[in-house]
Amino acid sequence: MSFVQNLTLFVLSAFVGYEIITKIPTNLHTPLMSGANAISGVTLVGSVVVAGSGETTLATALGFTAVVMATINVVGGYYVSHLMLDEFGGERGGG
Amino acid sequence: MAAVLADAPEWVLPMAYLIAAIFFIQGLRDMTHPRTAVRGNLISSGGMLLAVAITVLSFDLLSPLVLFAGLLVGGAIGLWLAVTVEMTEMPQLVGLFNGFGGGASAVVAGAELIDVIASDGAGALSAEVTLTAGIAGIIGAVTFSGSIVAAGKLHGAFFTSSIRYTGEHVVKLLVFGLALAGVAVLVVQPELAGEWPMAEWVPSYWFVVAAALLLGVLLVVPIGGADMPVVIALLNSYSGLAAATTGFVLDNSALIVAGTLVGASGMILTVIMCESMNRSLTNVLFGGFGEEPDDEEMEDVYEGNITETSPEEVEMLLDVAERVVIVPGYGMAVAQAQHAVAELAELLEEEGVDVEFGIHPVAGRMPGHMNVLLAEADVPYDKMRELEEVNPTFSQTDVVIVTGANDVVNPTANEDESSPIAGMPVLEVSDARSVIVNKRSLSTGFSGIPNPLFAKDNTSMLFGDAKETMQELVNQVKENR
Numbered sequence: 001m002s003f004v005q006n007l008t009l010f011v012l013s014a015f016v017g018y019e020i021i022t023k024i025p026t027n028l029h030t031p032l033m034s035g036a037n038a039i040s041g042v043t044l045v046g047s048v049v050v051a052g053s054g055e056t057t058l059a060t061a062l063g064f065t066a067v068v069m070a071t072i073n074v075v076g077g078y079y080v081s082h083l084m085l086d087e088f089g090g091e092r093g094g095g
Numbered sequence: 096m097a098a099v100l101a102d103a104p105e106w107v108l109p110m111a112y113l114i115a116a117i118f119f120i121q122g123l124r125d126m127t128h129p130r131t132a133v134r135g136n137l138i139s140s141g142g143m144l145l146a147v148a149i150t151v152l153s154f155d156l157l158s159p160l161v162l163f164a165g166l167l168v169g170g171a172i173g174l175w176l177a178v179t180v181e182m183t184e185m186p187q188l189v190g191l192f193n194g195f196g197g198g199a200s201a202v203v204a205g206a207e208l209i210d211v212i213a214s215d216g217a218g219a220l221s222a223e224v225t226l227t228a229g230i231a232g233i234i235g236a237v238t239f240s241g242s243i244v245a246a247g248k249l250h251g252a253f254f255t256s257s258i259r260y261t262g263e264h265v266v267k268l269l270v271f272g273l274a275l276a277g278v279a280v281l282v283v284q285p286e287l288a289g290e291w292p293m294a295e296w297v298p299s300y301w302f303v304v305a306a307a308l309l310l311g312v313l314l315v316v317p318i319g320g321a322d323m324p325v326v327i328a329l330l331n332s333y334s335g336l337a338a339a340t341t342g343f344v345l346d347n348s349a350l351i352v353a354g355t356l357v358g359a360s361g362m363i364l365t366v367i368m369c370e371s372m373n374r375s376l377t378n379v380l381f382g383g384f385g386e387e388p389d390d391e392e393m394e395d396v397y398e399g400n401i402t403e404t405s406p407e408e409v410e411m412l413l414d415v416a417e418r419v420v421i422v423p424g425y426g427m428a429v430a431q432a433q434h435a436v437a438e439l440a441e442l443l444e445e446e447g448v449d450v451e452f453g454i455h456p457v458a459g460r461m462p463g464h465m466n467v468l469l470a471e472a473d474v475p476y477d478k479m480r481e482l483e484e485v486n487p488t489f490s491q492t493d494v495v496i497v498t499g500a501n502d503v504v505n506p507t508a509n510e511d512e513s514s515p516i517a518g519m520p521v522l523e524v525s526d527a528r529s530v531i532v533n534k535r536s537l538s539t540g541f542s543g544i545p546n547p548l549f550a551k552d553n554t555s556m557l558f559g560d561a562k563e564t565m566q567e568l569v570n571q572v573k574e575n576r
Contacts, residue, residue: 003223006343006351013339013352017359020124026456026481027470029364029463032126034189035136036360037331039119040196042143042353043338045150046203046345051165052156054206056213058296060158062206064165070199071169072176073334074147077192078140079177080185085133087182087470 031084038077044070099152111149112349118142119353123360129476146349182471183428186461187249190242190327193334197238200337200354201304204231204344208297222282227343229278232300233307235337240311242330248315249323249460257319264381270310277303318380321425321502321541323460325368325379332361364462371456371482373508373518393545397537400550404557406564409496409531410571416493418449420485422522423465424458426499426534427561435565436498437472442572451478453485453495453522455503482520489526497524498533499561501540506548516542530554533564 024032047070051063100107119142125135156162173192180188208228211219247253281299318326335357342350369376413419421440427433440450452474458465466479480488489495497504500522508519524530530553537556539545548554557564 001346001348003343006346006348009348009351010339010343010355013355014359016120017123017356018363020120020356021127021360021363024127024364024367025129026454026463027129027466027476027479028127028132029367029456030185030189030461030467031132031136031463032123033328033331033361033364033462034192035126035139036123036357037189037193037196037334039123039139039143039353040193040331040334040338040357041199042119042146042350043196043200043203043341044143045146045349046207046338046341046347047165047199048147048150048162049154049345049347050203050206050210052151052158052162053154054157055210056295059206059210059213060161062202062209064161066199066202066206067162067165068169068172069195069202071166072173073192073196073199074143074173075170076173076177076188077196078136078143079174080180080188080192081136082133083177084185084467084470085136087467088129088132088476 027088031081031088034077034084035081038074038081041070041074041077044074098155100149101155103153108149108153109348111145112347112352115142115146115349116352118145119356123356146353150349182468183431184250185467186323186327186459186464187246189461190246190249190330193327193331194239194242194246197235197242197330197334197337199235200334200341201232201235201239201307204228204235204341205297205300205304207344208300209295212295212297224344225282226278227340228300229281229303231337231340231344232303233274233278233310234333234340236304236307237311237314238330238333238337240308241315241326241333244312244315245323245326245330248320254316258316263313263317267310267313270306270313274303274306274310277306314380319541320460321457322379324457324462324464325365325372325376327461328361328365328368329376329380332358332365335359335361368457368462371520372516373520393537393539396545396547397550401537402555404531404555406557406567406571408555409557409568410575412494412529412531413443413448413572414575416443416448418488418492419443419494419496420451420453420480420489420492420524420527422453422455422495422497422500422504422524423469424455424498424500424503425460425464428459428464428468428499430499430561430563432498432561432565433468433472435562435569437469437474439565439569439572440474440478442569442576446576451480451485451488453482453524454479455482455500455522458500458503482522486523489523492527493529495524495527495530496533497530498565501534501546502542504548505540505542505544505546507544507546510547514542514544516544524548525551525553528553531557533557533559533561535560
C-alpha cells in the first residue's frame with residue numbers, strides 16, 4: 001500500500017479509537033488499560049515477519065528479541081486483564 | 096520453509112487483518128461496559144491470535160526455529176509474570192508489559208531497516224520508511240525506558256522520589272534534539288550508511304534509539320508517585336503509537352490499525368486522569384508538583400484541633416450508624432489492607448448498615464487502582480461509588496472512614512484558590528456526621544500541603560498502619576455484636 005493509504009488507515013483508526021471509548025466506569029480503568037496494552041502487542045505481528053523472514057543473522061537476532069518482548073506483552077497483558085475482570089465477577093449478573 | 100499459505104490468493108492476508116481489526120474494535124468497545132468486559136477481552140485476544148497465526152502462515156520462514164523459540168520463551172515469561180503477580184503489584188506489571196511492547200516496536204523497525212539494506216542496498220530505503228522508522232524508534236524507545244523507570248518507581252525499586260534538578264527541561268530538550276538530528280541523518284542520507292563502519296547496522300537508527308532511551312528516563316524520573324496514573328496511561332497510548340508507526344515501516348495494516356486504536360483510546364484515559372486532578376497534561380509531565388511541607392503552616396492548621404480516637408470508640412460510632420462510606424487511598428494499597436477493609440464492610444452489612452466505598456479516580460498509582468484491589472477482596476461492584484455519585488450522599492452519611500487517603504479528601508481544593516490542588520474535584524467527606532481518618536501520622540500527601548479536614552470538629556484521627564488498624568476495628572466489631 002502507498003504511504004497515503006496507510007496514513008488514511010491511521011487517521012480513520014484514530015477517530016474510531018477515540019469514539020469507541022466514551023464513558024468508562026472507574027472500575028474498568030485498569031482492565032481496559034491493560035487490555036488495550038495487550039492490543040499494542042500487535043507489534044508481535046511485525047516481530048514475526050522480521051524474526052521468521054530476516055535475511056541477515058543480525059535481523060533475525062533482533063527479530064527474536066522483539067518476538068520475546070512482544071509475546072510477553074500480548075500473553076501477559078491479556079491474561080492479567082482477564083484475571084482482573086474475573087475479580088469483578090460478582091457483577092456479571094447485575095452489571 | 097516456504098509459507099504454508101504461499102499459494103493462497105493475495106487478499107487472504109489483508110482480509111484476515113481486517114477481521115482481526117474488527118475483533119479489536121469490538122473487544123475495546125465491550126471492555127467499556129462492566130457486563131461485557133470479560134467477553135471483550137476474549138474477543139480482542141481472538142483477534143490477536145488470528146493476526147499472529149495468519150502472519151506465521153503467510154510469510155516464508157527462513158528461521159522457523161528462532162521464531163517458535165521466541166514465541167515460546169515470551170509466552171512462558173508473560174504467563175509466569177501474570178500468574179505470580181500480587182494484585183497490589185499490578186500497576187508496575189502493567190507498566191512493564193507496556194514497556195516490552197514499545198521496546199519490541201523499536202527493535203522491529205530497526206531490524207527491518209537492516210534487512211532492507213542487506214537485501215536491496217541502502218538506496219532501497221525510501222524517505223517514508225526511514226522517517227517513520229525514526230519516529231517508531233523514538234516513541235518505542237521512550238515507551239520502553241519510561242515504562243521501566245515508572246515500574247521501578249511503583250515497585251519502590253529505584254528513583255522512588257520525584258527527582259528534580261536545575262535546567263532539567265533544557266537537558267530533556269537537548270536529548271530530544273539529538274534524537275531528531277539522528278532521524279534527520281537517517282532520512283536525508285541513508286546511503287551514508289554505506290561509507291560508515293558497521294554501516295549495515297544502520298548506526299544512525301540506533302543512535303536515535305539510544306537518545307530516545309535516555310529521553311524516556313529523563314522524562315519519567317522527575318514525576319512523583321501520585322502522578323503515576325497519568326504517566327502509565329500516557330505510556331500505554333505511546334506503545335500503541337509505536338506499533339502504528341512500525342506498521343508504516345513494514346507496510347502492515349494490522350499494526351497501523353490496532354496500534355492507532357490503542358494510541359487514541361489510551362490518550363482518552365490520560366485526559367480523564369488529568370481532569371480528575373484539574374491539571375493539564377503539560378503540568379503533570381513538566382510542572383514539578385508538590386511543595387515542601389511547611390512546619391509552621393502545619394502547626395497553624397493542626398494545633399489544638401486534632402482529636403485522636405481509638406478502635407473502641409470507632410466501634411461505638413459504627414454501632415449506631417445507619418450509613419457508612421469508606422474512602423480508600425494509596426495507603427490502603429501499601430499496607431495491603433483491602434481484605435481487612437472488605438471484612439469490616441461485610442460485618443457492618445450483616446448488621447444492616449448501608450456500606451459503600453467512595454472512590455476518587457486518581458486514588459492509587461494507576462487508573463482504577465482501588466477498584467481492582469477491592470474487587471480482589473470480593474467487594475461487590477455495586478458498592479464502589481464514583482466521586483460524582485457519592486458526593487451528594489455524604490450529608491446523609493453517619494460515618495466516613497478514610498483509610499490511607501489524603502489529598503483526595505482535602506477541602507483546600509475547594510476553598511483556597513492559591514493551593515496547588517485548587518479546583519481538583521475531591522470527596523467532600525466532612526458533610527458526613529463524623530469522619531474517621533486512618534493514617535500513620537499527620538504527614539502531608541503528595542501535594543505537600545496540610546489537610547484542614549483533619550482539624551475539623553467532626554473529624555477524629557485513628558493513627559496507625561491501615562491493615563493493623565482495620566483488623567483491630569474488625570475484631571472490635573466482632574467482639575461486641
